[in-house]
Amino acid sequence: MLRYIVRRLLYAIPILIGVSLLTFFLFYMSASPEQIARRNLSAKNPTPKQIHEWLAQHGYDKPLSEQFRKHITELFQLKFGNSDATNQPIWERIRTGAGPSFMIASLIFVAGQITYICVALGVAYFRGTYVDYWGTFLCVLLMSIVYIVYIIGGQYLLGKVLKYFPLAGFRGGAEAWKFVMLPMVIGVISGLGGAVRLYRTFILDEINQDYVRTARAKGVSEQAVLFRHVLKNASIPILTSTVQAIPGLFLGSLLLESFFGIPGLGSLLVDAINSQDFAVVRAMVFLGTLVTILGYILTDISYALVDPRVRLE
Amino acid sequence: MNRTVSFLLALLMMTLFALPGCSNNPYPPGQTAQKILYRALGDDPRTIDPSVSYTLDEAAIVDLIYPCYFRYHYLKRDPFVLELNLGAEQPKREPYLYTATENGKTVQKRGEMWTFRIKRGIRFQDDPCFPNGKGREVTAADILYSFRRMADPTVPCPVLSFFEDKILGFADYTAHNRERVKQKLGADYQYPVEGLQLDPKDPYTFRILLNQPYPQLRYLMTMHFTTPQAHEAVERYGKELARYAVGCGPFVLSEYKTKSRIVLKRNPNFHGEFYPTEGMPGDAEAGLLKDAGKPLPLVDAIQYNILKEGVTAWNLFLQGYQDGAGVSQNNFQQVMSRAGQLSEEMRRKGVKLHRDVSANIVYFAFNMNDPVVGGYTPEKRKLRQAISLAIDSQPYIDLFNQGMGKPAEWIIPPGLFGYDPSYKNPYRQFNLQKAKQLLAEAGYPNGIDPKTGDRFTLFFDNTAVDAAGRQFVGLVVKQIEALGIHVESRAWRGNVWQDKVDKGQFQFVRYGWYADYPDPENFVFLLYGPNKRPGPNSSGYDNPEYNKRFEQMRSMDDGPERLAIIKKMRDISVEDCPWIYINHDESLFLTQPWLQNVKPHPIAMDSGKYQSVDGAMRARLQAEWNRPNYWPAVALAAFLFLGSIPAAGVVRQRTHRSARRGPGGGR
Numbered sequence: 001m002l003r004y005i006v007r008r009l010l011y012a013i014p015i016l017i018g019v020s021l022l023t024f025f026l027f028y029m030s031a032s033p034e035q036i037a038r039r040n041l042s043a044k045n046p047t048p049k050q051i052h053e054w055l056a057q058h059g060y061d062k063p064l065s066e067q068f069r070k071h072i073t074e075l076f077q078l079k080f081g082n083s084d085a086t087n088q089p090i091w092e093r094i095r096t097g098a099g100p101s102f103m104i105a106s107l108i109f110v111a112g113q114i115t116y117i118c119v120a121l122g123v124a125y126f127r128g129t130y131v132d133y134w135g136t137f138l139c140v141l142l143m144s145i146v147y148i149v150y151i152i153g154g155q156y157l158l159g160k161v162l163k164y165f166p167l168a169g170f171r172g173g174a175e176a177w178k179f180v181m182l183p184m185v186i187g188v189i190s191g192l193g194g195a196v197r198l199y200r201t202f203i204l205d206e207i208n209q210d211y212v213r214t215a216r217a218k219g220v221s222e223q224a225v226l227f228r229h230v231l232k233n234a235s236i237p238i239l240t241s242t243v244q245a246i247p248g249l250f251l252g253s254l255l256l257e258s259f260f261g262i263p264g265l266g267s268l269l270v271d272a273i274n275s276q277d278f279a280v281v282r283a284m285v286f287l288g289t290l291v292t293i294l295g296y297i298l299t300d301i302s303y304a305l306v307d308p309r310v311r312l313e
Numbered sequence: 314m315n316r317t318v319s320f321l322l323a324l325l326m327m328t329l330f331a332l333p334g335c336s337n338n339p340y341p342p343g344q345t346a347q348k349i350l351y352r353a354l355g356d357d358p359r360t361i362d363p364s365v366s367y368t369l370d371e372a373a374i375v376d377l378i379y380p381c382y383f384r385y386h387y388l389k390r391d392p393f394v395l396e397l398n399l400g401a402e403q404p405k406r407e408p409y410l411y412t413a414t415e416n417g418k419t420v421q422k423r424g425e426m427w428t429f430r431i432k433r434g435i436r437f438q439d440d441p442c443f444p445n446g447k448g449r450e451v452t453a454a455d456i457l458y459s460f461r462r463m464a465d466p467t468v469p470c471p472v473l474s475f476f477e478d479k480i481l482g483f484a485d486y487t488a489h490n491r492e493r494v495k496q497k498l499g500a501d502y503q504y505p506v507e508g509l510q511l512d513p514k515d516p517y518t519f520r521i522l523l524n525q526p527y528p529q530l531r532y533l534m535t536m537h538f539t540t541p542q543a544h545e546a547v548e549r550y551g552k553e554l555a556r557y558a559v560g561c562g563p564f565v566l567s568e569y570k571t572k573s574r575i576v577l578k579r580n581p582n583f584h585g586e587f588y589p590t591e592g593m594p595g596d597a598e599a600g601l602l603k604d605a606g607k608p609l610p611l612v613d614a615i616q617y618n619i620l621k622e623g624v625t626a627w628n629l630f631l632q633g634y635q636d637g638a639g640v641s642q643n644n645f646q647q648v649m650s651r652a653g654q655l656s657e658e659m660r661r662k663g664v665k666l667h668r669d670v671s672a673n674i675v676y677f678a679f680n681m682n683d684p685v686v687g688g689y690t691p692e693k694r695k696l697r698q699a700i701s702l703a704i705d706s707q708p709y710i711d712l713f714n715q716g717m718g719k720p721a722e723w724i725i726p727p728g729l730f731g732y733d734p735s736y737k738n739p740y741r742q743f744n745l746q747k748a749k750q751l752l753a754e755a756g757y758p759n760g761i762d763p764k765t766g767d768r769f770t771l772f773f774d775n776t777a778v779d780a781a782g783r784q785f786v787g788l789v790v791k792q793i794e795a796l797g798i799h800v801e802s803r804a805w806r807g808n809v810w811q812d813k814v815d816k817g818q819f820q821f822v823r824y825g826w827y828a829d830y831p832d833p834e835n836f837v838f839l840l841y842g843p844n845k846r847p848g849p850n851s852s853g854y855d856n857p858e859y860n861k862r863f864e865q866m867r868s869m870d871d872g873p874e875r876l877a878i879i880k881k882m883r884d885i886s887v888e889d890c891p892w893i894y895i896n897h898d899e900s901l902f903l904t905q906p907w908l909q910n911v912k913p914h915p916i917a918m919d920s921g922k923y924q925s926v927d928g929a930m931r932a933r934l935q936a937e938w939n940r941p942n943y944w945p946a947v948a949l950a951a952f953l954f955l956g957s958i959p960a961a962g963v964v965r966q967r968t969h970r971s972a973r974r975g976p977g978g979g980r
Binding site for chain 1: 335336337338339340341356357359360466467469471473474491494495552555556570571572573574618619620621622624625628629631632634808809811812847939940941942945946960963964967968
């Protein structure tokens with residue numbers, strides 16, 4: 001297993017180089033360094049001298065090959081430097097933003113998985129009855145609604161009409177729950193339709209297996225069949241579909257965070273692209289790639305852990 | 314099975330017990346009853362470093378922490394009035410002779426010496442950068458330190474050009490430091506500058522020596538670039554000053570949470586400033602003089618909530634959790650009635666409407682170097698005049714600014730010296746017939762180029778990528794094409810567009826300018842030849858007659874003579890028609906009934922120290938407007954509970970069902 005993980009990690013290196021190369025060239029193709037400088041200088045009409053100084057200070061005046069060498073070596077040492085737009089150290093920004101992002105995303109993840117599995121089990125238990133039909137109808141309905149409608153609708157209903165939760169804001173510590181509830185509820189409900197439909201299929205795949213019939217024949221109660229036997233086996237596909245999302249929990253959610261005023265990392269990359277902050281773009285793309293690769297490795301490992309038929313070689 | 318039912322019951326009870334703890338108030342309990350202002354920001358400020366910050370949003374924070382020699386009178390307008398802030402007396406302006414080298418010869422030239430004296434006893438805020446953490450007294454050296462910091466090449470100061478070519482020896486100083494920074498040495502703040510002098514006898518007096526008379530210097534002494542800065546703070550915090558502050562103003566930065574909030578608190582070291590005792594006619598009736606003579610600031614704290622989404626900010630305002638809100642296309646229907654008044658809903662809440670007039674100009678610029686539309690021959694002039702006559706400002710104001718704004722006749726906005734409300738620009742009165750006639754005289758009868766027989770084509774370079782932008786372009790095209798001309802719109806991304814404008818690769822663009830200070834010079838210089846691209850003169854207009862008069866008026870004090878010159882400049886530029894003047898912006902702003910002393914100022918951004926709040930009223934109305942509605946939650950819980958009873962019955966039935974009776978649950 002260890003050898004497998006090491007090998008997968010080594011595979012990651014060329015992928016990371018490739019992605020960084022692509023980011024580097026795409027960025028230079030879309031904007032010249034002068035344009036980046038102009039964008040990040042606050043003057044109404046920056047003078048050529050000021051632009052030149054800015055370029056020199058940020059190292060954009062060097063030859064492209066040297067810039068790229070520096071770009072790659074810094075990224076692999078995880079030295080992200082300072083933002084081009086705000087001059088803030090990028091690690092500091094990531095450190096302060098990852099907490100709130102992780103808090104919201106992990107709560108949605110955990111609460112979501114529990115809810116989805118429970119509801120899916122319930123729907124599977126009542127398969128073929130009115131509960132199942134209505135459940136299917138509701139799930140398809142929920143899947144058809146655009147994410148942003150959940151956010152605005154949730155803010156409207158729970159914050160504005162019923163007035164249970166603040167519309168936006170964030171505080172740490174004991175007060176955090178107040179700000180986390182609404183995004184959490186919205187996050188869970190918005191994923192409900194798709195996840196329940198998917199998990200229901202996983203569960204039904206198992207429910208028709210021979211071992212289930214054997215268990216029933218032996219007089220095992222329906223609940224025990226469902227929770228002890230079916231759930232365990234259905235959890236293999238469920239796991240693979242969720243574990244890879246775990247590392248990404250740190251990177252936050254763009255829409256949820258901007259609407260609820262959560263100081264996370266969700267909007268960092270988009271803001272950086274809009275303000276042509278190359279330093280942040282390359283750091284976030286690199287981290288995003290790293291996290292995705294980690295996610296896939298974690299999925300493989302979890303697969304091997306829960307399914308004795310799978311061996312990582 | 315009983316377990317399941319009791320579990321559900323427990324869940325139901327928990328929901329019911331948790332309900333009374335729910336509230337949509339985003340602030341800690343009791344906080345909104347205090348003297349604190351809640352303002353909104355669309356995003357984190359890029360920087361709050363007083364030497365770098367340049368946007369209005371940033372200034373609303375920076376100007377409260379970093380005061381200057383002068384400030385604008387909070388209530389007086391038309392004209393704007395400068396008051397002493399840190400200054401102890403009006404600066405003395407004297408002629409000053411200096412020697413300069415021109416073409417290898419030494420010549421005597423006439424410049425100007427300004428002597429400033431600041432008040433004694435002003436202290437910086439307490440901060441660990443000072444010995445024992447106690448803020449020391451502010452001296453004249455701290456203001457000159459800010460001037461020197463502007464020219465530090467590692468500090469991208471946006472207004473350096475205002476000073477660089479005017480303060481004696483300043484260009485030398487900046488060149489010296491550029492060289493040092495190139496060699497990776499830090500900037501040298503000790504390098505002598507002839508034009509920045511301390512008084513050896515009096516630590517509160519300083520002199521600024523200029524190579525030309527420059528009355529606008531007084532306005533620059535209101536801008537946060539000229540605030541006293543403590544070298545201790547700059548040396549200790551450096552670039553961190555983008556998100557940290559050490560000033561001597563009415564407020565100090567107390568909390569900065571990226572993407573969340575910025576909190577300013579009253580500076581205990583600050584004293585000696587009072588609410589104005591006089592204003593404009595009508596101010597007293599509007600309740601703006603109720604706090605006359607009271608020591609400033611009137612609130613203990615200001616919290617800026619960073620709210621990226623307009624919808625969220627607007628809903629928080631409706632709930633009473635924000636003290637003010639802008640009016641945009643999204644909420645216009647809800648805010649305004651058909652008659653252009655505040656809507657019934659807003660009036661019931663006691664919301665107040667403010668009209669905010671900007672000192673700005675929005676315009677279309679022709680490229681005066683373009684072989685087709687540029688040039689100064691009578692035909693080229695007539696071509697531009699014809700297009701100008703075909704464009705009607707009112708639809709732009711009605712469609713894209715909710716009817717807010719004033720059609721512009723010339724470059725100077727209302728409220729500034731030189732603005733003439735009775736003036737009508739002969740080429741800005743929409744008249745299609747006259748336009749067609751001028752177009753024919755320009756050599757394009759009915760928009761046809763007789764040489765080629767093709768329609769005359771005007772290229773309009775723009776940044777319209779969204780729906781609103783394309784609608785705007787559509788209107789421009791429609792208006793100009795009424796002349797028979799063909800308009801070709803070319804949409805670019807913002808930075809590409811800017812690049813094209815700077816390099817003069819355009820025919821026709823739309824542009825805007827906001828005042829840095831309320832002197833007409835800050836507008837008429839946009840057409841001054843030597844300021845051409847990449848300077849602020851985007852059209853590249855260069856008329857020696859205009860330039861000559863600009864050089865005369867820029868160093869004059871306001872008076873009939875200056876006014877006469879401005880009028881002459883107006884007539885010259887209107888006839889040449891390098892621009893099509895569209896409008897001066899206005900915007901609407903809403904405030905809650907508990908917010909007092911609100912009077913938007915087009916230029917000063919320090920209103921936070923004058924505004925006050927009735928905390929008790931706010932807390933009362935917030936509670937009234939935000940009573941949680943519990944029955945839907947109770948109903949939902951009850952529905953789920955009742956709905957689960959038949960389900961529980963099914964489960965029970967299935968569990969106890971005999972195996973023989975049915976086909977089983979295997980399908």
